[in-house]
Amino acid sequence: MLDGILTGLSTAIMPMNLLMVFVGCFVGTFIGMLPGLGPISAIALMIPITYGLEPSTGIILMAGVYYGAIFGGSTSSILINAPGCSSTVVTAFDGYPMAQKGQAGKALALAAYASFTGGTLSAFFLLVAAPALASVSLSFQSSDYFALMVLGLTAVAAFSGKGQVLKAMLMTVLGLMISTVGTDRSSGVERFTFGSIDLMDGISFLLLAMATFALAEVVMAVLKRDHMKEEENETDTSNLGSMKVTREEVKEVAPTAIRSSVLGFIVGVLPGAGATIAAFLAYGMERNLASVKEKLKFGTGSLRGLVAPEAANNASSSGSFVPLLTLGIPGSGTTAIMLGALIAYGIQPGPRMMVDNPDVFWSVIVSMYFGNIVLLILNLPLIPYISKLLMIPRTVLVPMILFFAITGVYLVSFNTFDIYMMVFFCIAAIGLRMLNFPMAPLLLGFVLGGLMEDNLRRALLISDGSLSFLWERPITAGIMAVTIIVLIAPIAQNFLQKQRSQKEAMTGSSRS
Amino acid sequence: MSSKPVNKDLIGSLIFLALSIAYGASAQLIPFYPGDEYEPFTARTLPFALSVLGAGLSFSLLISSLKKSREVSLDQPVLKSALGYDWSTVIKLLALMMFYALALKWLGFIIATTVFLLGGYWVLGERRKKVLFGASLPFVVAFWFMLTQLLDIYLAPGQLFSAFGG
Known part of the structure; x- marks a missing residue:
């Protein structure tokens, strides 16, 4: 492991990679600050740039954008009560009231320290957990992967x-x-191309990500423009107040930051949970642990209420790299985009990645430390200036983002058909968003689709067409059992809740 | 008795049900080679499975949305809530994107992008000439220079110019 860390360190401290950490954090902070644009859009917008870079440099840049976007999201949550992404919604609960009291600087500083704690602690956990899990998963077969x-x-x-x-x-x-x-990878047969040459290679994941996230998010913001205007009026980033945090305040929030980091990392590792759930859980946990007097402060500018979600969402971001790097399975929309980018580089994330591409594997982990330091040392003092970028008129910003999204896809394929497809997927995404359908599972399904089909095909061929591969191996059977539990849990919970409310209603009516 | 408004889940489930059926029907068009019937897995296997899964899930959503709408009055009528949005600007922007694709092919990168950005600023309500022209042509030329001269990316001139230039 020490060899790996040294390999990662030597790659991460290369001037180009250090520059990319800085650029990534800076650009991510800016994009993340823009209300409506989250880390998925931020990373999608950067992917075309990464194609010209070395794999490790590209992934380091994207990882930097990831933490930057989450940090940027917190900034807009605190300053203008408009979360840049869903994982920073909770930050606004106590961050914005602090800003209204003239303590925006302190809230930003605390958010940055909490993010740093969450990011650093979880990067350490990742350093320990990832290689251990990768070595276990080396024995995995196609049936296990499918499961x-x-x-x-x-x-x-x-x-x-x-x-x-x-x-x-x-x-x-x-x-x-x-x-x-597109063309079926195994048999070479065309599927759903309807005779179009442009569809023979399938739909690029970059196109889908850009259309359903970057384009759709910007267009949705335009669609709800009146709401945006109200937010713009509230923006006052000229006076942030002092960024100093007293020793007593540090003492008060330090245990919160550590607790929330551990919780955030664990939630991040779970596939599908992600930073938003981590932030909500950490906030809820902290409120439950608080004294009655302290509890009343939550929602009105509580320091613990601000620190808990910030530490948790950053820790969860690092945690979500564990299943990606060790199993090749993304746990969130953001890591799904990264998986797509890695595959485009010809790197297959999974247990073999640590053996085949140790430089990429370890440099991503090591660069997380640098990313957190960059966010704390460079981004925090720059916040008053970066927040000025929020003043760029929407009338200029929106067409620019649309341009970067479209050009990003066009410059990869040089095919204008892709732009038409982007518009089509953008319209579909707007419709689905309006009907309250979540978009991240779409991306996850798309990225995993090909891999899943390959593994299912292999498993079925090995088992001679029998579905017994699902329970023959203990690992596969175990994973399938967990899947069934995960599937049944929400239904059972719903059923129990209904039963409880019915019982309460009955006892209520019998009393009256 | 007033009729209940159509809820979002109901519309969504019907769309997905139709999509799953259409997808399953299109899967029939996937070529089937002789001997494929003896294979445990063919190019049609996953599409058929997905079609069945999609139809089953949409049907479940349909049932649950019907059940819910009987129990409680659900969210606002879809049409009413959608009417409050700025659709005209969005439609103009989407049309502009389509035009951009067409213009890129015929007019080339510089003209197409300048027109796209100018159009975008205008559609969103920008009327200051300084912004309109300052944030379009100079930006596009700088971006074009970066792509072609610094990154060595070839950007084909528009087909219209190629045709005239021979």
């Missing part, structure tokens, strides 16, 4: 919130359906 992918896709749906499970599953299935368009 893992089913688990990943199911978990994404199961964790998507009340009333959203079926919708998330449908979006996953839609993603899998889109992944079948």
Whole structure:
């Protein structure tokens, strides 16, 4: 492991890679600050640039954009009560009230320190957990991989919130359906191309990511423009106040930051859970642990209420790299995009990655430390200046983002048909968003579609067409059992809740 | 008795049901080679499985949305909530993107992108000439220079110019 760390360190400290960490964090912070544009869009917008870079440099850049975007999202949550991404929604609960009290600087500083704690601690956990899990998963066979992918896709749906499970599953299935368009990799047969040459190579994941996230998010913001204007009026980033944090305040929030980091990392490792759930859970945990007096402060500018989600969402971001780097299975939309980028580089994330591409594997982990340091040392003092970028008129910003999204896809294929397809997917994504369908499962299904089909084919061929491969190996059977539990849990929970409320209603009516 | 508004889940489930059926029907068009019937896995296997899964899930969503709408009055009528949005700007932007694709092919990168950005600023309500022209042509030329001269990326001139230039 020490050799690996040294390899990663030597790659990560190369001037180009250090520059990319800085650029990634800076650009990510800016894009993440823009309300509506989250880390997925930020990374998607950077992918065309990474194609010209070395794999490790490209991934380091994307990882930098990831933490930067989450940090940027917190900044807009605190300053203008407009979360840049869903994982920083909770930050606004106490961050924005602090800003309203004239403590925006302190709130930003605390958010940065909490993010740093979460990021650093989780990078350490990743350093320990990833190689251990990778060595275990070296014995995995195609049936295990297939089962893992089913688990990943199911978990994404199961964790998507009340009333959203079926919708998330449908979006996953839609993603899998889109992944079948093009020439079948095994038989060479064309599927769903309808005779179009442009569809023979299938639909590029970059196109789908850009259209369903970057384009759709910007267009949705335009669609709800009146709401945006109100937010713009509230923006006042000229006076952030002092960024100093007292010793007492540090003492108060330090245990919160550590607790939330551990919780965030664990939630991040679970496929499908992600930073948003981690932030909500950490906030809830901290509120439950607080004294009655302290509890009343939550929602009005509590320091613990601000630090908990910030530490948790950053820790969860690092945690989500564990299944990606060790099993090749992304746990979130963001890591799904990274998986797509790695595959485009010819690198297959999974247990072999640590052996075949140790430089990429370790440099990503090591660069996380640098990323967190960059965010703390460079981005924090720059926040007053970066937040000025929020003043760029939307009338200029929106066409620019549309241009970068379209050009990013066009410059890879040089085919204008891709732009028409982007518009088509963008319209479909807007419709689905308006009907409250989550988009991340679509991307996850799409990215995993090809791999899942390959592993299913191999497993079926080995078992001579029998589905017994699902329970013959203990690992596969174990993973499938977990999948069933994950699938049944929300239904059972719903059923129990209904029963409880019925009982309460009955006892209430009998009393009256 | 007033009729209940059509809820979002119901519309969504019907769309997905139709999509799954259409997808399954199109899967029939995937070529089937002689001997494929003895193979445990063919190019049609996953599409058929997905079609069945998609139809089953959409049907479940349909049932649950019908059940819910009977129990409680659900969210706002879809049409009513959608009417409050700025559709005209969005339609113009989408049309502009389509035009951009067409113009890129015929007019080339510089003209197409300049027109796209100018059009985008205009559609979103920007009327200041300084911004309109300052953030379009100079930016596009700088970007074109970076792509072609610094990154050595070949950008084909528009087909219209190629045709005239022979």
